[in-house]
Amino acid sequence: MRVLILGYGDVGRTAARILTSRGVDTVVVDKEVHEPEGSAEFIRADVTSESFWENIELSDFDAAIIALPEDTHAIFCVLTLRRMREDLKIYVRCNESENAEKMYVAGADYVIVLPMVTAEMILSEVFGESIRRRMRFENIEIAVYEVKRGSKVVGKTLKELEGKGVKVIAAECGGRVIMDLNFTIEEGCRIALAGKTDNLLEVEAELSIPNQKD
Structure with a gap:
């Protein structure tokens, strides 16, 4: 290459x-x-x-x-x-x-x-793979996550993620850059978030753990 x-x-x-x-x-x-x-x-x-x-x-x-x-x-x-x-x-x-x-x-x-x-x-x-990198700035980290298949956040809006103590910078989905917090999260999207480590880890778990069926 x-x-x-x-x-x-x-x-x-x-x-x-x-x-x-x-x-x-x-x-x-x-x-x-x-x-x-x-x-x-x-x-x-x-x-x-x-x-x-x-x-x-x-x-x-x-x-x-x-x-x-x-x-x-x-x-x-x-x-x-x-x-x-x-x-x-x-x-x-x-x-x-x-x-x-x-x-x-x-x-x-x-x-x-x-x-x-x-x-x-x-x-x-x-x-063709997910690369995650965190950068520290005054105790705030920026992280980029990929929404996995079956993730709990699929179908939710970006605004709902902000209720967990993080800030959504933007999302990328299907080649489009999205900054509208009312956007409905889809499988395979990449989401850039800013927040403290504990809050990011909580959101990361929801992004990667499949939704449990009742």
Whole structure:
């Protein structure tokens, strides 16, 4: 597997570190000079310039991760990648929720608008498995969970989860990013939550334990 990463900020760097640790051939592109993570190859270039796209060879890549700070640049890259390779898997970070639909229309396969968990959720799609990572900030943790088959929360709303002492950041289901707390939770959704450890563990149990039949 070979992956192209456009942008080498926090998200791009995290993605490169995880990919190379798994032995994935990784190429990183950024307009500033950086020391690449692990065994990643680094290319210094401006991804918004025509000269970069004229010289990049995409035939060897299986997927591209776009982790740019500007959504307009990200949309441009999605359009260009899709025009050059119809079969390339494109995963993109979206910084403003109103731009997510534009990225899908441009040709992205997967869009996520949660900056703090972008790398983990993108990579969970790349590898087809659930990756959970918690980050501490002033005694508050952020965790991303996948709703398992038969979970007690299937059929409930995101708002009902907040009654358990946690805050819902957003959910991702079927490629859509959902921030409406009235959304009804479905099997296979990923939900990003913030809260204290004990409260998160309580919710985690409901997300993963099958509902008992009467």
